[in-house]
Amino acid sequence: MARPCHVAGCSGEILPVLAGDGVCLNHFVAMVIEKADQVRGACLESQPVEQKTIDWLLGDARHVAQALSTSQPGFGNEQVLELLLCLANLQDYIRHHSVKVKTIH
Numbered sequence: 118m119a120r121p122c123h124v125a126g127c128s129g130e131i132l133p134v135l136a137g138d139g140v141c142l143n144h145f146v147a148m149v150i151e152k153a154d155q156v157r158g159a160c161l162e163s164q165p166v167e168q169k170t171i172d173w174l175l176g177d178a179r180h181v182a183q184a185l186s187t188s189q190p191g192f193g194n195e196q197v198l199e200l201l202l203c204l205a206n207l208q209d210y211i212r213h214h215s216v217k218v219k220t221i222h
Contacts, residue, residue, distance in 0.1 A: 134184045146196045153207045165219035
């Protein structure tokens, strides 16, 4: 039985690959885009970015995007493409700009 998304008012289904985040594909994509925008914004303002945010975006979220693209053929293609494009653009941005990383102890 599929679990519903944890976002209030959403009845979207949590895909197995998104079980760790507890959200449906639409909310996962929105969360990635929001965090990526926050990272780019912080970089533009020369503000530090939390290491765990960078790790999640370029590690966990990227792996989820890759898994979605292979395990869910035909499902949510537009969202998966948007997700992959967002993460690729962020990785390219980070590669070409200096990013101050804030480590939390």
